[in-house]
Amino acid sequence: MSEPILALKGVTKSFGPIEVLHGVDFALRPGEVHALIGENGAGKSTTMKILAGYLSQTRGEIILDGKPIEFTGSDQVEDLGIIMIHQEFNLAEHLSVDQNVFLGRELKRGWRLDHRAMRTRTAELMSRLESRADPATPVSEISVPEKQMVEIAKALSRQARVLIMDEPTAVLTERETEVLFRQVERLRDEGVAILYTSHKLGEVKRIADRVTVLRDGIMVRSDLIDDVTEDDMATAMVGRELSDLYPPKSDRGAEPILEVSNVSVRGVVENASLTLHRGEVLGIGGLVGSGRTELAEAIAGLRPRTGTVMLKGQPLAAGQVAQAMKAGLVYLTEDRKGAGLLLEKSLRENLTLPLLKDFGRPLIDRKREEAALDRAIEDFAIKVPARNMAVGDLSGGNQQKLLLAKTLLSDPDVVIIDEPTRGIDIGTKQQVYNLIADLAAGGRSIIVISSEMPELIGLASRVVVMHAGRVAGELAGDAVTENGIVRLAMGMEQSGKENAA
Amino acid sequence: MSAESISNTGAARARKVDLRVIGPLVALVVLILIGVMLNPNFLSYSNVTNVLARSAFIGIIAIGMTFVITAGGLDLSVGSMAAFVAGLMIMAMNWLSVSMGDSVVVILLGIVLALGAGLAAGFINGILITRAGIEAFILTLGTMGIYRSLITWLADGGTLSLGSGLSSLYSPVYYGGILGLSWPIIVFALLAILGEIVMRHTAFGRHCAAIGSNEKVARYSSVHVQRVKLATYVLLGLSVGIAVVMYVPRLGSASATTGLLWELEAIAAVIIGGTLLKGGFGRVWGTVVGVLILSLISNLLNLTDFVSPYLNGAIQGVVIILAVVLQRNSGPAR
Structure with a gap:
């Protein structure tokens, strides 16, 4: 086994009086993909940030090429060939793809920028990543998975020796994930040391050579990937046996509650129809960009649309969010930070925002708001270190629980949940799944949109699959399989129960 | 996480004194102390009421401006x-007095017209920003030029x-009052209290902050984003109308230089008071403190020969910059 390029030895990190990492040993070797896994708040991000020079350790040593080194900042660390790809993109939205890839290290001819060389190099990198994004397009106009690819292209262009990837696949579909994995394998074969984090254990098993599990700031175990199973990893992360991840499905009623017919959104959704029954969990599958989110937003009144949406027999007007909520239909966004929560505001202000009028008119009744927050914290098991803290300082899982509480505050009959578990740990995932099952058992009807096949299969009794803006087909009962969903999502067959006209 | 920290919000709110919260108040107190040391007349009844009455116009406008800026907008x-509006009001009242004489009815009609014109002007700004989607800065830069040029044209380059007769009938609205307080001060105080309550305790105030904080989140939370934004501009227009109603009886005239740079003084007062220029957080009491700080500075310079009053603008400029620097998030940048 080769010597590590970069290693941590007995590293601890404290924020104020609170120690969040307790003596972590961790090594990245050339030509090896090392997965670092753990629940939210286990210390993964802190470890990565120390390795990438964004944070300095409180005690312990960082060792580069066998010698202890003192990092002075992320710039110096990048110059050493250690590149970190952040989960939240660090892209300048108004600059084009190639300008972003070469940001800070522009290619020059004399004193002038060499636009052509940068554009050509970017096009090469992007085609290697099988992305169709044009290097000249502003980043603000490309999709989220493409942005991820731009981040990766940026790292590839920098001749990395060590590549640190913070949940790179969280926003990618399975196909895009495969493309990414091919690049990761290529880099590994070139001798790059790779640190990889993900909440998807199947992926870890697939791509990693070695896996280290963190729990509450302690390194619980570190093994070659062949020596552990997914179950072992999950158990080590959570610290207890995880029983079946998905709760039992409840029987749906026969009574249709939501009837969507021939809904179109210009350019993204064409003549989509579906029916949701009382007490049912309906899944919507498909690739990112297939129009799933846009369809859901159109139904909820967040986008202009044509076609009809009938809720409990009454038509819903297009483009009227507040009216849809009043009628009993709400949508939980996939974009938690951009469209779901006010990150610099308190929990209370976030929770009551959609329904302020019910908390006293004309003056808001602070006591009732606080009581509602008490209930939400208890019902959704939100962990709040300090009640007045900004929502942005909560962990991802707790943010998601708060967003659920906020969305469900109006006591809706129909809930559309887009990516219910994006970027949250496995323990919280299970809580969210149980909550969805409880809602359905209580007579509410749920639509779950997800890129994670097991999630659709585990939760939904019926799955509608979208492809290129159309409903490609519908699967029910035992026909709900990964294979079936993938075939429809890739547009490989137009059979199934064809719902679209 | 302790049970105590969860249950006891009162204690959490009264946590350590935050300079960013009370900074403007501290500055105001310091300014008053300096004033008293330099000139014993500084806190005299006549000086205090004089300062307050003069700051009332900017103050009333600044209260409306607080809502616009909190919701992420701006009005230049x-x-x-x-x-x-002052020019329109004067012309209309003069015209009405030809047929109706110098009566109270004419003045009341003038007041109604001023409030209506302010409301309408605010509505035009708001509707163009929310429906036509024009950047607030650009649009109000445009309407700023339009109104300035219209008043110059109406007054034919001179003074309206x-x-x-009307002037002496109307002047008590600025010079008169009750309980030793002149009307502009009373109106300013009432509007400030009302504004603070609306900002802090109503759905409208909360919605303004939510929109300024993240418009998309507000929209996804079924807030009527465009309606609320429009309302902030309409309210600001109305507060301009109220300010004009208090201002016209002072001099009984309007010219091309009336209200010059008021927009910048109002915006400065809002920012000094701790409202974020990019929106998302606003407080009306802070704006009131900001208005008082700005007018006390110029008053101080006039009362003392310590520094030339010609340097008024420079000192105000330094205060504005200091206020923003002090209020910046002092935490590490991510």
Whole structure:
């Protein structure tokens, strides 16, 4: 086994009086993909940030090429060939793809920028990543998975020796994930040391050579990937046996509650129809960009649309969010930070925002708001270190629980949940799944949109699959399989129960 | 996480004194202390009421501006809007007095017209920003020029004056009052209290902050984003109308220089008071403190020969910059 390029030895990190990492040993070797896994708040991000020079350790040593080194900042660390790809993109939205890839290290001819060389190099990198994004397009106009690819292209262009990837696949579909994995394998074969984090254990098993599990700031175990199973990893992360991840499905009623017919959104959704029954969990599958989110937003009144949406027999007007909520239909966004929560505001202000009028008119009744927050914290098991803290300082899982509480505050009959578990740990995932099952058992009807096949299969009794803006087909009962969903999502067959006209 | 920290919000709110919260108040107190040391007349009844009455116009406008800025908007047109509305009001009252004489009815009609014109001007700004989607800065830069040029044109480059009969009938609205307080001060105080309550305790105030904080989140939370934004501009227009109603009886005239730079003074007062220029957080009491700080500075310079009053603008400029620097998030940048 080769010597590590970069290693941590007995590293601890404290924020104020609170120690969040307790003596972590961790090594990245050339030509090896090392997965670092753990629940939210286990210390993964802190470890990565120390390795990438964004944070300095409180005690312990960082060792580069066998010698202890003192990092002075992320710039110096990048110059050493250690590149970190952040989960939240660090892209300048108004600059084009190639300008972003070469940001800070522009290619020059004399004193002038060499636009052509940068554009050509970017096009090469992007085609290697099988992305169709044009290097000249502003980043603000490309999709989220493409942005991820731009981040990766940026790292590839920098001749990395060590590549640190913070949940790179969280926003990618399975196909895009495969493309990414091919690049990761290529880099590994070139001798790059790779640190990889993900909440998807199947992926870890697939791509990693070695896996280290963190729990509450302690390194619980570190093994070659062949020596552990997914179950072992999950158990080590959570610290207890995880029983079946998905709760039992409840029987749906026969009574249709939501009837969507021939809904179109210009350019993204064409003549989509579906029916949701009382007490049912309906899944919507498909690739990112297939129009799933846009369809859901159109139904909820967040986008202009044509076609009809009938809720409990009454038509819903297009483009009227507040009216849809009043009628009993709400949508939980996939974009938690951009469209779901006010990150610099308190929990209370976030929770009551959609329904302020019910908390006293004309003056808001602070006591009732606080009581509602008490209930939400208890019902959704939100962990709040300090009640007045900004929502942005909560962990991802707790943010998601708060967003659920906020969305469900109006006591809706129909809930559309887009990516219910994006970027949250496995323990919280299970809580969210149980909550969805409880809602359905209580007579509410749920639509779950997800890129994670097991999630659709585990939760939904019926799955509608979208492809290129159309409903490609519908699967029910035992026909709900990964294979079936993938075939429809890739547009490989137009059979199934064809719902679209 | 302790049970105590969860249950005891009162204690959490009264946590350590935050300079960013009370900074403007501290500055005001320091300014008053300096004033008392330099000139014993500083806190005299006549000086205090004089300062308050003069700051009332900017103050009333700044209260409306607080809502616009909190909701992520901006309005540069309020100064010339005030001049234009004042000009309209004077012309209308002069015209009415020809047929109706110098009566109270004429003045009441003039007041109604001023409030209506302010409301309409605010509505035009708001509707163009929310429906036509024009950047607030650009649009109000445009309407600022339009109103300024209209008042210059109406006054034919000179001054529009209220007839002397009307003028003396109307002047108690600025110079009169009850309990030793003049009307502008009373109106300013009432509007400030009302504004603070609306900002802090109503759905409208909360919605303004949510929109300024993240418009998309507000929209996804079924807030009527465009309606609320429009309302902030309409309210600001109305507050300009109220300010004009208090201002016209003072001099009984309007000219091309009426209300010059009021918009910048109002915006400065809002920012000094701790409202975020990019929106998302606003407080009306802070704006009131900001208005008082700005007018006390110029008053101090006039009362003392310590520093030339010509340097008024420079000192105000330093205060504005200091206020923003002090209020910046002092935490590490991510």
